[in-house]
Amino acid sequence: MVTRLDNYSYAWPDTEDWTLREVSLVLPQGECHCLSGASGAGKTTLALALKGLLPPGRQDGRLITAAAPGEGRAAVGVVLQNPETQILAETVGAEVAFGLENLCLPPGQMAARVRAALDAVGLELAFEHTTSHLSMGQKYRLLLAAQLVMQPALLILDEPAGQLDEGGLQSLAKIIAHQKANGLAVLLCEHRPVPLQAVIDKHWHLDAAGRLQTGSNGKPSIPSSQPAKERFDNAHPVVEVQGLRVHADDATPAWREVDLQLQAGQRALLCAPNGAGKTTLLRCLAGLLRPAQGSIRVCGQQLGKDHVNRIGYLFQNPRRQLFETTVFAEVAFSLRRQGLRREKLSARVNSTLARCHIAHLSGRSPHQLSYGQQHLVALASVLAKEPDLLLLDDPLAGLDPKAAAMVMAILIETSEQQGTTLLWTSHHQPELGDRNHVRYGIEGGRLVQY
Amino acid sequence: MFSTSLRVTQKKRQGTKGRALISAELALLLCFVLSLAAIVERSPTSLAWLTLANVLLLLIHRLDRQVLKRGIRLCLWQGGVVTGLYLLRYGPDAGLMPGLRVSWQLLLVFLPGLILFSGGSASRLAQALSKILPARSAFVLAASLKFLPLLVTEIAAIHEAQRLRGARIRPRDLLWPGNWGDLLHCLVAPVVVRVLEIADNIACAARCREFGRFPGRTCWPGDQENTP
Amino acid sequence: MKHLPLKEALFLGFCAALLIITKAAFRWHLGISGHAMFFTAFFLLLARGCVTFRAAASFTGLLAGIAAALLGMGKGGPLVIEKFLLPALAVDLGALLLPWLFGSMLLCALVGAAAGATKFFGTIAIDLLVGMEPAIAWRHSLIEAFAALAFGAVGALGIPPVLRRLRAYGVLLPETRKEPL
Numbered sequence: 001m002v003t004r005l006d007n008y009s010y011a012w013p014d015t016e017d018w019t020l021r022e023v024s025l026v027l028p029q030g031e032c033h034c035l036s037g038a039s040g041a042g043k044t045t046l047a048l049a050l051k052g053l054l055p056p057g058r059q060d061g062r063l064i065t066a067a068a069p070g071e072g073r074a075a076v077g078v079v080l081q082n083p084e085t086q087i088l089a090e091t092v093g094a095e096v097a098f099g100l101e102n103l104c105l106p107p108g109q110m111a112a113r114v115r116a117a118l119d120a121v122g123l124e125l126a127f128e129h130t131t132s133h134l135s136m137g138q139k140y141r142l143l144l145a146a147q148l149v150m151q152p153a154l155l156i157l158d159e160p161a162g163q164l165d166e167g168g169l170q171s172l173a174k175i176i177a178h179q180k181a182n183g184l185a186v187l188l189c190e191h192r193p194v195p196l197q198a199v200i201d202k203h204w205h206l207d208a209a210g211r212l213q214t215g216s217n218g219k220p221s222i223p224s225s226q227p228a229k230e231r232f233d234n235a236h237p238v239v240e241v242q243g244l245r246v247h248a249d250d251a252t253p254a255w256r257e258v259d260l261q262l263q264a265g266q267r268a269l270l271c272a273p274n275g276a277g278k279t280t281l282l283r284c285l286a287g288l289l290r291p292a293q294g295s296i297r298v299c300g301q302q303l304g305k306d307h308v309n310r311i312g313y314l315f316q317n318p319r320r321q322l323f324e325t326t327v328f329a330e331v332a333f334s335l336r337r338q339g340l341r342r343e344k345l346s347a348r349v350n351s352t353l354a355r356c357h358i359a360h361l362s363g364r365s366p367h368q369l370s371y372g373q374q375h376l377v378a379l380a381s382v383l384a385k386e387p388d389l390l391l392l393d394d395p396l397a398g399l400d401p402k403a404a405a406m407v408m409a410i411l412i413e414t415s416e417q418q419g420t421t422l423l424w425t426s427h428h429q430p431e432l433g434d435r436n437h438v439r440y441g442i443e444g445g446r447l448v449q450y
Numbered sequence: 451m452f453s454t455s456l457r458v459t460q461k462k463r464q465g466t467k468g469r470a471l472i473s474a475e476l477a478l479l480l481c482f483v484l485s486l487a488a489i490v491e492r493s494p495t496s497l498a499w500l501t502l503a504n505v506l507l508l509l510i511h512r513l514d515r516q517v518l519k520r521g522i523r524l525c526l527w528q529g530g531v532v533t534g535l536y537l538l539r540y541g542p543d544a545g546l547m548p549g550l551r552v553s554w555q556l557l558l559v560f561l562p563g564l565i566l567f568s569g570g571s572a573s574r575l576a577q578a579l580s581k582i583l584p585a586r587s588a589f590v591l592a593a594s595l596k597f598l599p600l601l602v603t604e605i606a607a608i609h610e611a612q613r614l615r616g617a618r619i620r621p622r623d624l625l626w627p628g629n630w631g632d633l634l635h636c637l638v639a640p641v642v643v644r645v646l647e648i649a650d651n652i653a654c655a656a657r658c659r660e661f662g663r664f665p666g667r668t669c670w671p672g673d674q675e676n677t678p
Numbered sequence: 679m680k681h682l683p684l685k686e687a688l689f690l691g692f693c694a695a696l697l698i699i700t701k702a703a704f705r706w707h708l709g710i711s712g713h714a715m716f717f718t719a720f721f722l723l724l725a726r727g728c729v730t731f732r733a734a735a736s737f738t739g740l741l742a743g744i745a746a747a748l749l750g751m752g753k754g755g756p757l758v759i760e761k762f763l764l765p766a767l768a769v770d771l772g773a774l775l776l777p778w779l780f781g782s783m784l785l786c787a788l789v790g791a792a793a794g795a796t797k798f799f800g801t802i803a804i805d806l807l808v809g810m811e812p813a814i815a816w817r818h819s820l821i822e823a824f825a826a827l828a829f830g831a832v833g834a835l836g837i838p839p840v841l842r843r844l845r846a847y848g849v850l851l852p853e854t855r856k857e858p859l
Contacts, residue, residue, distance in 0.1 A: 099659040325846040337616030344454040349520035367847040594691035639843040649688035
């Protein structure tokens with residue numbers, strides 16, 4: 001037995017509700033447990049509680065973690081969600097050694113432990129290799145090494161599937177299997193556990209009230225849906241891209257040249273691994289990146305600044321788009337800039353909020369909402385202007401299955417009822433049933449249709 | 451223009467990293483000693499020796515020529531102002547030599563820093579400073595420099611996102627004062643929120659790796675691995 | 679620093695880093711002496727307004743100065759630190775003496791101007807140390823400080839609207855949320 005929680009409850013300072021309620025959990029050595037739950041249910045809070053990093057709030061119950069025997073060891077290791085803000089040093093060696101510095105390990109003992117940790121995650125890189133030029137998969141393994149170097153008894157991984165593509169998840173599964181064999185306990189906080197199913201020994205589920213229950217095997221219930229049947233003629237495409245290339249200074253995508261045509265009301269998914277250039281393509285279509293060659297026509301005209309009102313863009317991180325003090329004002333902003341009159345504006349905003357199931361949040365500050373709610377607010381703010389073309393950069397990233405299904409339903413309704421053309425990207429295959437009319441990938445430096 | 455200008459600054463800075471021939475600790479010490487000497491010494495002989503020392507440093511230390519040129523331009527402008535003031539007050543006969551001497555001295559005060567600090571890796575120097583500064587301050591300084599490119603990327607992304615929504619924050623939009631509200635509300639405020647968030651994430655990541663558990667920290671000896 | 683949580687310390691570090699990068703970005707385009715005080719005053723006041731720590735601006739100024747020295751900016755090597763530290767001290771002093779500072783554009787402009795005016799003291803100190811005639815040093819420092827004072831005042835005007843927004847967002851937390859260690 002390594003770590004246990006006995007009827008543990010926690011409420012953040014200055015909040016009335018308990019985030020975790022009477023959670024009882026045992027994490028034995030050599031096992032991998034998976035904790036799922038909706039966004040905002042408290043998975044990260046539980047991870048921070050196990051690490052001992054929660055600020056003093058209201059607490060009840062008991063938390064027992066194993067003491068870390070020996071010099072330069074930590075009882076619990078945690079890899080959080082965003083690798084970009086966790087890589088703290090400029091070189092691989094310094095990055096992995098950061099924890100050892102904090103544990104005051106003598107410098108003479110560091111190199112051997114750092115090399116052993118890098119070997120454990122399969123990163124055969126020199127210590128002086130810079131961290132800025134690593135792929136996402138390599139960065140994640142580097143962060144794993146930075147935790148394993150402290151020889152923890154329990155390793156917590158917070159939503160790894162949100163960061164990694166299929167290849168990265170397979171590597172992670174191998175590492176977890178190996179570390180389990182060495183006696184490490186692993187806790188995955190993940191609402192998409194299917195890719196790591198082979199290494200998971202037990203499932204738990206945290207509900208919206210903060211209570212822990214034994215979970216299922218994690219396969220989401222795919223809503224029964226008919227595949228998209230509509231046929232489209234090529235007579236009047238909404239998007240026409242021919243011979244698109246970008247400058248190497250701006251980006252180095254996996255594609256060399258893109259040709260693409262999308263019709264009104266068509267839904268298209270571009271599925272490719274991390275770093276393939278999905279965001280680069282979307283940015284070109286939105287007019288944010290000037291291509292080196294080729295032409296982009298939207299609604300029959302060359303892409304220019306007049307297309308701001310015809311194109312909607314949902315960024316991968318919705319917080320980048322939020323700046324108003326209320327949800328209503330956030331959604332209304334673009335419409336005000338379009339010059340819509342007050343009555344029409346108000347009606348359009350309210351109907352968009354209702355369509356996105358966030359009418360009850362109208363007066364709230366967007367910055368105090370959960371991640372899933374912020375996502376819906378950002379989506380509503382983009383849908384409100386009724387664009388002809390909607391570009392969505394990994395719109396389901398970080399969302400739990402229920403929230404992801406809600407977002408997909410809104411997008412499908414938008415394309416069917418308003419004839420909006422959708423192009424969205426993802427680094428893994430959707431698990432919600434394929435409601436797209438066309439799917440693209442990147443092969444041989446070109447966009448290919450499946 | 452804003453995001454392009456910031457990215458150009460980043461790229462130029464990234465392109466100037468190279469191996470300096472003087473260690474970071476020696477650079478700090480030399481800079482301190484030479485600048486102090488230029489303040490204290492006034493005789494032409496001493497200033498000539500200091501000039502020679504700076505020329506030697508210029509020859510042996512790999513430096514960023516662009517930064518050096520800019521810095522010298524600033525010093526020369528300052529020297530011109532000072533000499534001009536001496537000439538105005540004392541006339542050409544009595545004012546020229548003292549004005550030139552003071553300007554020369556001011557140049558020698560600032561030149562060692564320009565030479566020694568413009569060519570090296572900022573992180574290398576930060577690492578040297580970490581031996582003097584408290585652990586937390588050294589980490590904050592190093593993290594601020596390390597994550598500067600991420601901040602610039604985030605600012606550019608927020609700028610793009612808000613422009614797409616109709617915010618009037620392009621450089622030509624900002625020539626009109628009526629659009630300055632958009633700059634503050636649509637760009638500056640969300641950037642500050644994002645910076646707070648990034649700071650929170652980094653602090654959490656550092657504490658997840660036991661930062662702050664003990665009052666002191668040891669130091670990674672360096673990236674050179676002894677291969678058998 | 680003992681009572682400054684790591685998150686807030688990092689935020690101040692980023693204010694320092696952003697101050698440096700905006701100074702670098704706009705240097706070539708404006709070319710007006712003293713214009714950098716626009717950004718210096720803004721970011722120092724932002725740091726002090728967002729983080730309720732008495733020496734927040736001073737800490738930011740110190741970090742900005744060290745970062746500027748490390749990045750080879752300005753003309754002074756380590757001496758560039760005083761360019762940021764003196765205005766920062768002025769901001770902290772202003773925040774200490776004027777509790778309503780961050781709600782008033784006029785008070786912010788006054789403190790911003792005071793921050794810009796510190797350039798006079800930094801310049802005259804070096805000038806007198808190298809043996810410049812006091813009367814010349816005085817005039818030289820006034821020339822350097824005049825534009826800095828004006829730009830500092832203008833740069834500070836944007837602070838109250840930004841802080842009002844941040845409070846409306848609910849992202850500026852009260853001091854009760856402390857780190858566990």
